[in-house]
Amino acid sequence: MSATTLSAPLAGARPVPNKWLVTVSVTFGTLMGAIDSSIVNVALPQIRGAVGATVQEITWITTGFVIATVIVMPLTAFLGRLFGQKRVYMASLVLFLAGSALCGVASSLPELVLFRALQGFGAGALQPTEQAILRQTFPPKEQGMAMALFGMAVMVGPAIGPTLGGYIVDNYHWSWIFFINLPVGALGLFMVWQFVQEPEDIRAANAAAAADQRRNLDWLGIALLAVGLAALQFFLEEGQQEDWFQSRLIVAAAAVAVVGLALFVWRELTARAPAVNLRLFKDPVFTSGTLVGAVMFSILMASMFLLPLFMQELLGFTAMQSGLALMPRVLVMMAVTPIVGRLYGRVSARLLIGVGVLLVAYGAFAVSHVTLATSAAGITHAILVQGVGFSFLFVPLTTVALSNVPRMRLADATGLNSLLRQVGASVGLAVFATLLSRYGVHARAAVASHLTIERPEVQGRLAQLAAGFQQRGFDAVAAHEAALRALDGIVRRQAMVLAFEKVLLLTGLLFLCVLPLLFFLKAKRGPGEPVHVEMEM
Template sequence: MSVAAALPGAAAPARPRTNKWLVTVAVSFGTLMGAIDTSIVNVALPQIRGAVGATVQEITWITTGFVIATVVVMPLTAFLGRFFGQKRVYLASLVLFLVGSALCGTAGSLGTLVFYRALQGFGAGALQPTEQAILRQTFPPKEQGMAMAVFAMAVMVGPAIGPTLGGWIVDNYHWSWIFFINLPIGILGLFMVWRFVEEPDDIRAANRAAAAEQRKYLDWQGIALLSVGLACLQYVLEEGQRDDWFQSRTIAACAAVAALGLLGFVWRELTARAPAVNVRLFKDPVFSSGTLIGAVMFAMLMASMFLLPVFMQELLGFTATQSGLVLVPRVGVMMLATPLVGRIYNRVSPRLLVGIGVVLVSWGSVNLSHVTLQSSSAEIVRQILVQGVGFSFLFVPLTTTALSNVERTKLTDATGLNSLLRQIGGSMGLAVFATLLSRYQTHARHALAAHVTAENPQVVERLGQLQAGLAARGGLDPVSAKAGALAALNGQVTQQAAVLAFEKTFLVTGLVFLCVLPLLLFLKVNRHGAAGAAHAALE
């Protein structure tokens, strides 16, 4: 084994043949588009549903199919890279993503659209891990923080701007343009990757050696168990809330298959001669803790991006575009703060940076628990700005530190697992907090309704005011006015229950996130020992 091949990823940078920032821009196009496409479709679902003639339940499959395909490919990125090369895998994945995008824009039925979205997902799945590995191999040790800052902006900003961009496109153009817009950007990305990205010699040599071993002992069992387990798990997370979780036999069966499949997969990978996925990387406590905190962080990010638009649209009366614009300042502050965190990463303990980020995100969530129907957009923006800074303090040190002890030739294995856990964390965040919101609203409504009785003088007075107002303004007879007053009072109770549910959910998100602080004890990175020696060896 060469000296470079045995060195930790953060310590043994390749010598890029082209400017590292050109490489960065080239590989960031695909990741950004893939991240945007996880959320951009959601705002166009009503228009798409009408175009393809689908029910509300059926149309969700265009999101579910995309996400399932994405998570299945992520952990297999290194496996594919060993056979075909990192650069070729990235180019092929980007081509597949663009072909899927073009086909999605021309789909005329639900079945074809779901299939084309799955093609998109298969292409998008390998983009994030491959970019992360390429950046780690391209930048020198002292600039690893900046490399991950650029990656962080693509991964975090994409889902944040997706709904706003999608809302604007749908409001002004046909829904198909949310897919067609990928084509010119993707073609530029293809050209830049082909022209500027070079696969390091040590990575290519290591991949050839590993591929020869894998051809002799091809791990079909591991791949099959992983694919089935992840597909079923993601289906449970995406569809569980709609089907009332384990009250549905389908969800219960998929959960059982997911558990058995993933347990079987782990056992297979630990015993296989040439495992398709290197799960032994989790033996490193730094990689495990950084990846786990990153998964929880993404759960919080995705939950907040789900909860806030729903609150603003359903309770404050905002349009989809207006609610998206309120979230834009958080994107802006993340784009400003993330490079700054990347620059100071080598001077400040990653545990301190992550600790600050956890506290800021939790603080913003707890403050959001005080929102009411009278809350202005400015009040909401103040809290999400705090969260935006917090997420910036989290993502850069987590992605940089988690990979700090990983051998350079195993970076793609690690980034595939890191991306997978982050994606699953986001899906779990959406599933858990959507369920909590629904349960909290039901409980709050029952609690409020218990006090809305004919024996309560305040209720009688309020009902009389509503009845009188309807009779005066609408010219209704007493019976119709009373029925209208009861309906209005019921609506007010439901609305107040929703507000209480959102407040409690925001509070829980903030308090739960603080529970990851003990994991910071494992984020101990040796910046100078192995890294310095390795860099000197390559000189």
């Protein structure tokens, strides 16, 4: 073979992209999408006043974003085959930035909901596309580090969102929670265009699959997916406010979700060129890893919801103060996640995940002892332990779940993996918010049953409260009525403390239930990958 023949392919070959530049480039969009899933929540009172919406109506700003996000996630691979992964990522980022700019100038609730949905359609493809790009860019022995970098964006984003949002709302106009995305996103868009290259084998495989897809476009599957997921997400987001199955609308949403998703599964298993490859769930490693990840995100999102709520509602913290109190968990996750990424491949994935499960459960047990006297420092120890636990979970879970997936199917797998994480987070928020409300009612009834006027302790407390009000200028009758209301307020607060304690403890106990799934997390060793020393369980 001549030297000319040998050099011919090399002359047209693309330069190998720098993996770290690729990582930084694709992380911008994912981080912004993750932050935007939570940053808006702290600004809802200001936004509600600006657009003249009720408390119930304003929740559609969040609901519309999440519904749009979950619809796009499983279709990421389908779009990537038709247009290319890099183009899909860039188009999604442009859509996200356009939605951000429009949200910042919206003047009515319908406009804001529509533009938030536009943001969600853009954000939905960013996470799974980044995950697939990183898996295809890093060599097999560095897959753990690739997923560690991805995990930092996915986990840290929702954690810093409320703090960043609180700072912006306290110091600037609420529209800046959207406008801040524009310069960061523009930089990310430029870096993706400049540094990210789609691997030739992926391009060739996508081109071949796209031809078959175009001949057999799965419009029915896409429609069933959109209807089923939109109904499911509406059910999860709005069920608590509508008292679940007491509402005909929620019952209808549940029925549409069940029927739509059942028909979607049937369609995808029988279609010639399915839009979503559900056959990936035949792999027990992928299935169990994805399910454990969904449970992990349900607990993570629940704790991110419960603790700030406890601090703000019962301890009197501002949104900014509660965000700063939870910041140590974010910092420890940022510090530990890269270390776990390096450990992956040297230590059993199941051992790392098992340690993570135990740490998160212990943190939940520790934080379940909160009281009205608990300070921010009193919560720090527990959330630091949980932060370490989440770091030990995310990297090996995400890496091992995709370990048996063929390289050409990574985009399909990451889309499904991201979807289950998002649905898990929504389920966690819905379930624990409902339990918190119901436990609060039960605890209040239990505490109030002991407050009878015949008890000397109750009489003494009422007399003490009434005397305090009389010193402020109340007459005897008004002071007595004010004392009764004050005592009722004390009962409500103590009941909510008991409800928080019970729910926080339950998060840890439920998390321990995923330990049996670790039996299935035994990945095959890929070419060039170090041998995993697996524990028999």
